Amino acid sequence: MSASAAVTAPFDVRKVRADFPILKQLARGKPLVYLDSANTSQKPQRVIDTEREVYETYYANVHRGVYEISAKAEKAFEGARVKLQGFLGAAESREIVFTRGTTEAINLVAYTFGRKNVGAGDEVLISGLEHHSNIVPWQMLCEEKGASLRVAPIDDAGQIRLDEMEKLIGARTKLVAVGHVSNALGTVNPVREIVKMAHAKGAPVLIDGAQAAPHLPLNLRELDCDFYAISGHKMFGPSGIGALYGKAERLEAMPPFMGGGDMILSVTFEKTTYNKIPFKFEAGTPNIAGTIALGATVDYLTEIGMANIAAHEHALLEYATAALQSLPGLRIIGTAREKAGVVSFVLDGIHPHDVGTVIDYEGVAIRTGHHCAQPVMERFAVPATCRASFALYNTTEDVDVLVRGLKKVQEMFK
Amino acid sequence: MSEDLRELYQEVILDHSKRPRNLREIADASRHAEGFNPLCGDRATVYLTLDGDVVKDVSFVGKGCSISTASASMMTEAVKGKTRGETERLFERFHALVTTDPDKAGGAAPELGKLAVFAGVAEFPARVKCASLAWHTLKAALDGAQEPVKTE
Numbered sequence: 001m002s003a004s005a006a007v008t009a010p011f012d013v014r015k016v017r018a019d020f021p022i023l024k025q026l027a028r029g030k031p032l033v034y035l036d037s038a039n040t041s042q043k044p045q046r047v048i049d050t051e052r053e054v055y056e057t058y059y060a061n062v063h064r065g066v067y068e069i070s071a072k073a074e075k076a077f078e079g080a081r082v083k084l085q086g087f088l089g090a091a092e093s094r095e096i097v098f099t100r101g102t103t104e105a106i107n108l109v110a111y112t113f114g115r116k117n118v119g120a121g122d123e124v125l126i127s128g129l130e131h132h133s134n135i136v137p138w139q140m141l142c143e144e145k146g147a148s149l150r151v152a153p154i155d156d157a158g159q160i161r162l163d164e165m166e167k168l169i170g171a172r173t174k175l176v177a178v179g180h181v182s183n184a185l186g187t188v189n190p191v192r193e194i195v196k197m198a199h200a201k202g203a204p205v206l207i208d209g210a211q212a213a214p215h216l217p218l219n220l221r222e223l224d225c226d227f228y229a230i231s232g233h234k235m236f237g238p239s240g241i242g243a244l245y246g247k248a249e250r251l252e253a254m255p256p257f258m259g260g261g262d263m264i265l266s267v268t269f270e271k272t273t274y275n276k277i278p279f280k281f282e283a284g285t286p287n288i289a290g291t292i293a294l295g296a297t298v299d300y301l302t303e304i305g306m307a308n309i310a311a312h313e314h315a316l317l318e319y320a321t322a323a324l325q326s327l328p329g330l331r332i333i334g335t336a337r338e339k340a341g342v343v344s345f346v347l348d349g350i351h352p353h354d355v356g357t358v359i360d361y362e363g364v365a366i367r368t369g370h371h372c373a374q375p376v377m378e379r380f381a382v383p384a385t386c387r388a389s390f391a392l393y394n395t396t397e398d399v400d401v402l403v404r405g406l407k408k409v410q411e412m413f414k
Numbered sequence: 415m416s417e418d419l420r421e422l423y424q425e426v427i428l429d430h431s432k433r434p435r436n437l438r439e440i441a442d443a444s445r446h447a448e449g450f451n452p453l454c455g456d457r458a459t460v461y462l463t464l465d466g467d468v469v470k471d472v473s474f475v476g477k478g479c480s481i482s483t484a485s486a487s488m489m490t491e492a493v494k495g496k497t498r499g500e501t502e503r504l505f506e507r508f509h510a511l512v513t514t515d516p517d518k519a520g521g522a523a524p525e526l527g528k529l530a531v532f533a534g535v536a537e538f539p540a541r542v543k544c545a546s547l548a549w550h551t552l553k554a555a556l557d558g559a560q561e562p563v564k565t566e
Contacts, residue, residue, distance in 0.1 A: 351454075351480060352454070352479075353481075353544065354423075354480050354481070357419075357422070357538060358419065361416050361418075368454075369453060369454050369455070374455065377455060383455035383456060383457075383477065383478075384454050384455050412423065412428075
């Protein structure tokens with residue numbers, strides 16, 4: 001069952017907010033207005049409780065113990081894999097590899113698939129919208145192998161130029177790696193089309209889904225991508241846990257990533273036989289409690305319904321875009337037709353860091369800076385932007401507080 | 415406005431950020447250096463004309479937040495006419511000013527003069543690099559550094 005089909009109750013943002021204890025905190029003496037979920041997201045009580053429950057009642061190692069709590073921990077740990085499989089719409093749970101997050105997931109593919117399949121003169125294709133974590137691993141790989149990194153340009157609205165991208169995919173393209181949703185601008189990329197376009201020319205596709213998983217219903221089987229990377233901390237789960245989805249046949253064909261315990265079947269000094277997927281890629285004792293808590297996160301999101309969340313955030317995005325555009329001297333960077341709940345903007349003559357410091361005193365948390373996407377900043381000729389990002393717990397009142405705060409900033413620096 | 419914010423954005427700082435002094439290139443500078451703050455992407459170039467050991471002229475070019483712009487502007491005013499040694503000591507004092515908890519600092523060193531307005535920065539650890547970018551760059555220019563300096 002896909003996440004979107006599991007809608008149980010109408011979306012009620014007041015009820016959702018009550019699930020997040022941090023939202024009851026004050027920031028600088030004012031109610032916290034958290035508009036930085038694209039950076040990292042807040043955690044519902046259930047996720048916090050799950051992690052504590054693991055440590056308090058059944059914490060033990062997985063895949064090793066014969067005793068009761070070890071079996072219980074393993075069942076919950078592997079249960080989280082199955083939950084994530086359902087959430088992502090993967091065909092099999094063995095296609096889900098646990099990692100520390102999106103960055104590690106992308107690096108895993110670069111170090112295993114990349115090192116095996118990318119050689120001198122080959123190409124890896126990314127887009128001009130990418131987060132540093134979907135640029136640097138490929139740069140490192142290309143440097144090591146004598147391959148070249150190609151970049152599909154973006155237009156003035158912050159959308160990938162698909163016509164240019166298609167021209168850049170050729171016989172030497174060993175991988176296309178693109179983000180699903182841009183963290184810096186909020187652009188939702190046409191990943192279905194990109195996958196079709198790349199597959200038509202025989203190139204596999206990795207999608208950085210860090211910014212999509214918390215906000216959009218996903219069905220990776222339908223999407224048909226080869227790899228998909230996510231982070232728990234961006235989707236209301238713990239930090240330090242994430243996952244790589246890979247088609248089983250892709251994962252089977254890849255060499256292991258790190259060597260160590262749990263990724264082996266047998267070891268002698270002469271030869272080691274590697275474990276089957278996904279364990280082949282999961283060396284060492286994993287983030288057990290974090291993984292189980294990520295499973296609880298998936299349950300939580302599935303109950304609320306990803307389609308409900310996407311609709312709520314879309315309404316917020318429209319409200320915020322209109323409200324921000326009404327401010328004189330404010331320019332929105334990134335005006336793609338398809339956007340997730342992210343508004344990146346600059347104020348005339350006022351540096352984003354001054355904006356961030358001043359509205360912090362209104363209780364508003366936004367990201368100010370380059371958002372780990374310096375090439376995007378360069379494309380729009382700004383050193384940095386202010387970025388407000390929305391999640392299921394944000395309200396139109398949050399946007400109103402932001403806008404009032406920005407007026408104060410403009411008053412102060414006029 | 416809160417007391418901390420008023421401390422940070424004092425009138426003199428806002429004034430220098432809106433009308434920075436010595437914001438220009440020095441065509442025949444004896445030295446110059448580039449500074450970069452990776453956190454915010456701000457860049458500054460500091461130009462120096464030395465007369466023997468004395469800073470005869472100093473200027474900067476760059477774009478940054480109000481704190482970094484005001485700091486660069488006020489730095490150029492503060493070090494003009496000072497010797498190299500005096501300039502380096504002033505940087506040490508300034509660095510201590512913006513990084514030391516004001517409750518424990520026991521007041522700004524007297525030689526800081528007008529630069530004492532930056533004491534409020536110490537309450538904002540994320541902004542220390544903004545205030546010190548121009549100074550790090552000045553030091554690099556004095557040292558004749560070839561590579562751009564970074565604040566981290």
